[in-house]
Amino acid sequence: MLPKINIRLAENRVNTSVAVNQRVPKIFTPGEIISEQKEFMRGHGTYEEDVYLKASVAGVKEQVNKLVSIRPLKSRYNGEIGDVVVGRITEVQQKRWRVDTNSRLDSILLLSSVNLPGGELRRRCAEDEHMMRQYLQEGDLISAEVQNVFSDGSLSLHTRSFKYGKLSQGVMIKVFPSLIKRSKTHFHNLPVGASIILGNNGFIWISSTVSNEEDNVGGFVQNLEEVVPRTDRETIGRLRNCILALAQSKIMLYDTSILYAYEESLKYNVADLLIPEAMVDISILTQHKLNLSENA
Template sequence: MSQTIHIRTASQENRIRPLPSSQKNHRIFTPGEEVIKAAHTNFVRGHGTYEDDGDLKASVAGVKEQVNKLISVRPLKSRYNGQVGEVLVGRISEVQQKKWKVETNSRLDSLLQLSSVNLPGGELRRRSIEDQHMMRQYLQEGDLISAEVQSVFTDGTLSLHTRSLRYGKLGQGILVKVLPLLIKKCKIHFHNLPFGVSLILGNNGYVFIGPPINDKEGNEGGFVQNLEEVVPKETREAMARVRNCILALAKNFRMLFDTSIVFAYEESLKYNVHELLLPEAMVDVAVLTQQRLSMLENYESH
C-alpha cells in the first residue's frame, strides 16, 4: 500500500534576509563585487577591500562601512576585534605570573592582570607575593568571567579588568556562542529578564544565561560562585528556553539585545523547549520577533 509523504518548507513570506530589516542601508557584498566605481576617486581603501583597474572591490563577504573617505567591508564571520569599554564574557585558559590568559573569541588570548581585579572582600591594596601564590584560588583554568576591555595592545591583544563589582567569576549558567556581529552595542549588557533569568551579552559573541542576580551578590570582589545553590526547575526551564530562543535568532541572523530576546521568548511559549530546535520553529520565532520589533520601531518613530 503506497503512502503519500508531504514535505513542508518555509513559505515565501517567511524567508528571511541575512540582516535585520532595520539596517536598510546595509547590503552584503560578496568577494570580488564592486563597492566603488573607478569614477569615484575620492576615497581611501580600508580593510576588506582591494583595487582592480581603479575600482574598489570587496575581498571578503560582508557589509560596507564608510567613515568620511575611508571605505571598508566588515566580514560577517570573523574573530572578535575588541574596543576599549566593551563588555566581554571569557574563559580562563592559563594562569601565569601576575596575570591570567582569557579566551575571548579573538585572534589572541586576552590578558587579565592581577592588579586589574578586585581582591575578595573588595579591599584595595598593592598586590603582594602571597596574592600571586593564591591566584589559582581566585581564578583557575576553565572558569568563566565577565570583564571589560581596558586597553588594546598593538598586536591586537586585549587587556581586561574586573574592578567593578558587577564583573568577575560567573557561577551556574549556560554559555551560548554566536557571531559577534549579532550582538547589538548597547549601554547596558547586564539584564535581569522579566521571566526570572539573568543575561550577559558579551560584545565578543559569548552570551551567558544564569539565574536572576541578587543585589546582595557580588560583594566579595567578583569571586562568588553559587555552585552550592539549587536552581529551581522553573528557572532552569526558562534558562533553556532563552538559550534556544537565542540560537533561533542567531541562526536567522537577527540582532541580539534584551528586547529581541524577550519578544522571542514570548513568541516561543507555544512550543515546548525541545521543539524550538526544529528548523521550522526557529524560522517562525525569528520572523514573528522581527515583525514585533518592526512594529515597535514604527510606533516609536511616530
C-alpha cells in the first residue's frame, strides 16, 4: 500500500512565521526611534543619538521604571548566575570539560564542580582526573546550573545537586533562548507521563518521567539498556512537535503553555503535527487558552 502524500497548493499554504497572539508587541528595528532620551535611561539593545533613544537590535521593548531596553528576538544565550542550562560536552581538558550551551563561547564545567559517582564529597585527586572521560565524554548531554559568569561572557557551570548531571534517553530541542519563560523551576514532571527540562539557554530536554531521583548516583548513570515503552516514546514525540509548533509562532514556552498545546494536539496523529496547518491550529488554540487563563 502506497504511503499517503499530502501536497498543498501555494495559495493554500500557511505563513507560519506570523505570530498568533492578538496582543503582539511592537517590534523595533535597528535605528528606529524609541523615545526622547531625556525621558528614559538607556538599557541593553539601545543607543543614544542626538536627543533620541534608538534601538540597536531588532526586538521588543522592555521597560522597568525609566530603564528601557530592547530584547532581541534572535540572539545567542547570555547567561546569568542561577540559570538552568542543558548542554553538550565538546571537549575533555585538564580538570575541566568544555560544554556547548548555545552561548558565544563554550562554557566550563570544572572537575571540582561535579558530584562524583556515589555523591561522595572529597578532594579531587589525580586518579579522578584520569577517569574524567569515564564520567563525561564528548557528545554527552548534561543539565547544569550557571555558577559564575566570566568577564568575557563565558560561563562556569556546576552539577552539585542530584537533579543535575548526565542526561540519558530522551530528545533535545533547540529554540531561541528568548522564548523560554523564566520561572522558579525549570524541571517539570508533566502529568502526561514525561519529564521536561526547559533550559534558559534554549535547549529543551524531554524524557520519560523520572521515577526516583536517588537512582541517579551522582548524575553519571545513563541507563541505555533500559527499554522505553512505545507509549512513552509517542508522548515524547508529541511533546516535541508541540514545542516546535509553539516556538514557530513565537509563543513563550513554560509548563502551562506546553500542556495546553499537548491537549489541543490529541486530535492529530503525532506525525501530522509537523504539517504547517496543524502547527498553526495548535498555536492559535493554545494562545486562546492562555489568554483566557490570564483574564480569569
